[in-house]
Amino acid sequence: MAARLLVVSGPLRKSEFPLDVAVAIGRDADNTIRLEDPAVSPHHCTITLRDGHLVLCDLDSYSGIFVNGIPVKQRVLNSGDEIAVGLSLFRLQAAEPRNSAGRTVEMHELGMLPVKTLEFRAPEFLSLDPQSLAALPPSARTARNLSALVQICRAIGSLRDEESLPWILLGLIFDVIPAQRGAILLLEPGSNEIHAQVGWDRVAGPENPVQVSRGIVTRVIEEGVSLTGGTSGAAGESAPHTFLCVPMTSEKKTFGLIYLESGSTATSFTEDDFQLLSAIVGLAVMGIENARQFERLGSENQRLRAESSLTHDMVGRGTRMREVYQFIERVAPTDSTVLIHGESGTGKELVAAAIHKNSLRKNQPFVALNCAALTETLLESELFGHEKGAFTSAVSQKKGFLEVAEGGTIFLDEIGELSVLLQAKLLRVLQERELVRVGGTRPIKINVRFLAATNRDLQKCASEGGFRADLFHRLNVISISLPSLREHPEDIPALAEHFTARHAKNCNRSVHGISEEALACLTGYDWPGNVRELENALERAVVIGSSDKILVEDLPETLSDGAKAVDSAPAKYHHAVRNLKKQLIIGALDQSAGNITEAAKLLGVHANYLHRLMRNFDLRPLLKRQTSA
Numbered sequence: 001m002a003a004r005l006l007v008v009s010g011p012l013r014k015s016e017f018p019l020d021v022a023v024a025i026g027r028d029a030d031n032t033i034r035l036e037d038p039a040v041s042p043h044h045c046t047i048t049l050r051d052g053h054l055v056l057c058d059l060d061s062y063s064g065i066f067v068n069g070i071p072v073k074q075r076v077l078n079s080g081d082e083i084a085v086g087l088s089l090f091r092l093q094a095a096e097p098r099n100s101a102g103r104t105v106e107m108h109e110l111g112m113l114p115v116k117t118l119e120f121r122a123p124e125f126l127s128l129d130p131q132s133l134a135a136l137p138p139s140a141r142t143a144r145n146l147s148a149l150v151q152i153c154r155a156i157g158s159l160r161d162e163e164s165l166p167w168i169l170l171g172l173i174f175d176v177i178p179a180q181r182g183a184i185l186l187l188e189p190g191s192n193e194i195h196a197q198v199g200w201d202r203v204a205g206p207e208n209p210v211q212v213s214r215g216i217v218t219r220v221i222e223e224g225v226s227l228t229g230g231t232s233g234a235a236g237e238s239a240p241h242t243f244l245c246v247p248m249t250s251e252k253k254t255f256g257l258i259y260l261e262s263g264s265t266a267t268s269f270t271e272d273d274f275q276l277l278s279a280i281v282g283l284a285v286m287g288i289e290n291a292r293q294f295e296r297l298g299s300e301n302q303r304l305r306a307e308s309s310l311t312h313d314m315v316g317r318g319t320r321m322r323e324v325y326q327f328i329e330r331v332a333p334t335d336s337t338v339l340i341h342g343e344s345g346t347g348k349e350l351v352a353a354a355i356h357k358n359s360l361r362k363n364q365p366f367v368a369l370n371c372a373a374l375t376e377t378l379l380e381s382e383l384f385g386h387e388k389g390a391f392t393s394a395v396s397q398k399k400g401f402l403e404v405a406e407g408g409t410i411f412l413d414e415i416g417e418l419s420v421l422l423q424a425k426l427l428r429v430l431q432e433r434e435l436v437r438v439g440g441t442r443p444i445k446i447n448v449r450f451l452a453a454t455n456r457d458l459q460k461c462a463s464e465g466g467f468r469a470d471l472f473h474r475l476n477v478i479s480i481s482l483p484s485l486r487e488h489p490e491d492i493p494a495l496a497e498h499f500t501a502r503h504a505k506n507c508n509r510s511v512h513g514i515s516e517e518a519l520a521c522l523t524g525y526d527w528p529g530n531v532r533e534l535e536n537a538l539e540r541a542v543v544i545g546s547s548d549k550i551l552v553e554d555l556p557e558t559l560s561d562g563a564k565a566v567d568s569a570p571a572k573y574h575h576a577v578r579n580l581k582k583q584l585i586i587g588a589l590d591q592s593a594g595n596i597t598e599a600a601k602l603l604g605v606h607a608n609y610l611h612r613l614m615r616n617f618d619l620r621p622l623l624k625r626q627t628s629a
Contacts, residue, residue: 002090003079005047008164010088011036019092022048025085026059039063039086045593047077054092056083068171068255070151080200082168089164089393103198107214142374149276155282169284173260174202177273179244180263183210186219186248186256186288192221203263212259220245225252226272242268246281250289258284299430300614311362312354314347315498316491320483327480332358336431339415339475342482345532348453349413351482361449363406367401372414374568380422380439382494390439400444409449415475416456416467418597426472450475485527485534492523495531499538500550507542514550518579521552527561553613581616585610589619 003019017023023032035044041061048055054077058064064071066084077083083090141517152172168185173182180203186196199210205434226246240276241261248256258281261267310329331338332355338349349368356366374382382389385400401410402499416425430450434443452475459468459476476549486494496514504511516524518541527533541554584603592598596614600607614620 005033005083006091006093008082008089008091008167010086011070012088019047019049021052032587035086035087036554037086040088040509040629044085053077053254058394062407068168068175070172070175072302080167080171080287082164082624085166090103091164098507105185105197106209106211107217130197149283150181151280154282163196166196167200167320169258169280169287170198170200172278173258173277174200174305177244177260177269177277178262179260179269180241182209183212183259184256185212185259185618187221187254208262210259214392216243216245216259217257220247220257221254224249224252224276226274236321243271244274244277246274246277246289248281250285256288268595269397311539312350312558313348314354315495316488317494318488318490320488321491322481324482328354328358330476331355333360335359335449337450337452337475337477340451340456340478340482341479342453342455343484343530344455346482346484347453347531348482349411350409351480352409352413352451352453355451356411356449359409359449361408365405367405367412368411369401370413372417376419376422379418380425383422384425384435384437387440390437396441397437400437402429403444403446407447409451412450412452414454415452416454416458416461420468423471427468429472430471430474437619481489485530490532491517495534496522496538496550500542503539503542509542509545510548511542511545511550512548515552518550518555519554521555544612547613578617582614582619585613585617585619 004138005017006021007013007015007017012033024043024046025033025035025040026042026043027035027037027040029044029501041059043059045056045058045060045065048057056065056067056072056075056077058073063086067070067075067077068082077092079092081092083092127501152169152226168187170182170184173179176474181199181201183197183199186192186194190308201208201210219225223246228242228244241263243262244260245508246258248258249253252333255298259278260269262279276307310325312325312328314324328351338352338355340351342348346414352368353366358363369383371379377391380396381398381400383400383402385398385403386394388394388397400593406412412426425435429446432443433447434445458467458472462469462472487496493514496519500511500514523536537556537559538550541555542548545551545554549552585599587598587600588599591602592620596610597607600610605608605613
């Protein structure tokens, strides 16, 4: 197969370009590879075939070109070379395309006889502070090493792609350290499992895996030390090799390593090579952390931009609700039918409304119909409309909801409650996109998007014969299951504050939040009625409460009775608080001889509030006994 140029990063990422003919790279449209990048010259560089070799030539570009991080004007390219042009990074592939996620590194059990092993820890590495640099001897090698570090620092600092950074790093290392082969291993966060690996054999080619001793890797990762020494060679090789292995450590945790191996003992690594590699590793750690942070910030920015542009009336920032918002963002621009599953009170209609508001039909009608609220005859008329005289009370022609929603969206709530007859008629509408009014004969074409919701398992109903299987498959083009409130309890405080503020405004009451005890009661409850039950509980608390905060006593008794504690401590705490309040009221009633007004003054509360507390604590019988005595 002809050589190929793989785009690792940049505007054309994941593209491939064959190199069987001359290739021109630049910003103008007449280039073979056009890069819309202000850092790229109109005619930046070319890659041509000369005497069987691929030659890269810089066309006097104003930002230059870099091969393996080194600026060049002209260079013969080898398989695996990394070419940086502006913000784009290319990799030359001379044979079959290499899968970077493949096994470029192989672990083996050989080579565990270190001829000489030296251990170094971080404080012994080459330091880059001014005092250490001033103390270095003024030699040509030192100057070369410092120049290489500057080049590597520039190259790493310009990269924002963690996937391509290890490849570029290996190329830069090979330019300054006489290694025959090398590997970079990155670990899974929070474990010692390898999740990314890059290997490069300069002789056999980057397509061949690099063999690394498992014992060396295990020791470097577990102990966090750097090793240098000799091995008996990889499998099938008799000549001994020398190796360097340095851990990549951040915040005292090892998250990867760099392994280099010489071609023979004649080209053994020196201590200067080891010190240089340790300094390169320090730069690489910063580069990888920056790339990861850049990727995290990019993902977060994309998520926030998407959520900020999403129009909806829902409350919640938890993981499950973010998944719902992402689903709405993906499906809203399409015209696909969506089936929304979820328990009663989870906000299925809000999701349907959000899909409509963020669709191209947002300026057209959104019509919602509850299929369980009407009888079969009335529902058919409401859905399809009827002609004059179709039945006794049909005194005029009437358009159904499907016609009213023309150009927009119709939402069929509780779709599982449709009768078999209406299921058949709705199936035809979904298939043909046309309807016939009750008592009519002329088909009417419609342009409507269908959204449906149910709290039943329609697939199970279809398999049992309770719902038409063909209609189910027509509705189940795209589906989502909304989480119950107990599945995202982290959103309860925000929902509670939202409903409290809404109903306080409606009731013209001044309520400034929810007490800690009441909030603990809300978050500890199962909420079988989901968000709807939570809203009803807060509306009741606002209406009957007399304090400027929502208190436990203002909430329905089922909440305090059914609240589940995460452990025994909260349960004991609320039980103790309840008993203490009860004893205070009993003491005040004893002092006032059963006079509620006087008892309220002693407690410092309003008499109406004391009446409600006595009712909640079931203290009415005690008051009757005191007054009768």
